[in-house]
Amino acid sequence: IGVQSFDDACLQQLGRVHDAAQAKQAIAAAKQLGFDHINVDLMHGLPGQTPAMAKADLQQAIDLVPDHLSWYQLTLEPNTLFYSQPPELPVEDDLVDIQEAGQTLLQAAGYQQYEISAWCQAASTAGASNEAKHNLNYWRFGDYLGIGAGAHGKVSVMTDGVLQVTRRVKLRQPKAYMQAIQPLASQQIVATQDLPLEFFMNVLRLREGVEEDLLALRTGLNLSDIEVLAKLRKRGLLEPGRLQATELGWRFLNEVLADFEA
Incomplete structure (x- = not known):
């Protein structure tokens, strides 16, 4: 569930159309519907965010007791408004404070870090892991199919004894994707x-x-x-x-x- 932040002012700056109350409602609804695993996606290092604000944001996520948390720093990606018009972001010392305080909070709440930005609760008594299977496949450089407009995929094929790794990106616009027989926007063989x-x-x-x-x-x-x-x-x-x-x-x-x- 892409919460990003529980601070309404931060959400507005990020251009999100939901607010904190709606995010909490979505998490509650997912639990009521019986989903076995729920991930909360949360960012830090946001424009104007202090270490205290970031810590409070993360604590709200922890209080909702999801079995998985993706907690990562905002990065300015090309072809975005923030990239062309960079906002004022926290200084390096504050980012370090946020990271260290967040790790302390997550560990105290029983979360285990298995990847740079991925945290999960310990496995159940039945031995079922709360680590995300998709995450593990991706970070182990596994293959995956991208289905739908704008989707990314990675496919590896052995050709003449040489392993060929290809990354594929589907057309971004849904209408163009549905009209195309081969809806690929790009296909790149990794050198x-x-x-x-x-x-x-x-x-x-x-x-x-x-x-x-x-x-x-x-x-x-x-x-x-x-x-x-x-x-x-x-x-x-x-x-x-x-x-x-x-x-x-x-x-x-x-x-x-x-x-x-x-």
Whole structure:
């Protein structure tokens, strides 16, 4: 459920058409309808947001006791109003305070962080996990189909012994999508030299990382093809024997990923 914020002023700045009361009603309705798993999508680092405001926002989400929370910082995406007319955002020190305070709140409420921006309650006594299956597939660089106008998909096919990874985007306008026989807006084969960054910018977001053999399975590349791995492990940023960031590596993940762009 895309709440984004429980602060009506923040929601207006974000251009959302709902208010906090409607968001809470939607969550209550989902519970009444019997959905087994409910995710609340919440942003921080919003224009004019102080650490106290962000903490209060997150506490309201926690008080609703969803079994899953996606809590992430606002980013200014191209082709958006905020990108062309950047608002005044919290300074870096405030963003750090928000992140640290939020982690403390979530952990105290019994949530476990399994991905950079994904938190869930512990598994039930029956052993059922509250981690999002879609999230895990995506961050493990798995394939997925995009169905409907504006949908994104990723498909991997073995061709002449070479694994070919293709990203597809459907036409954005519903009318054009329904009229088209092949409603693709774009289709891009991921170049071999781009696969390491594409793969690691996903799997290293996971707290537990992935097994080393997943690299070959998802990209067709071998560990020996990724020379930067040894350097990152020597610097204490990646765990040995597994494709997983250390605590230090997770803290400076953007810097770690920058090494895969070389």
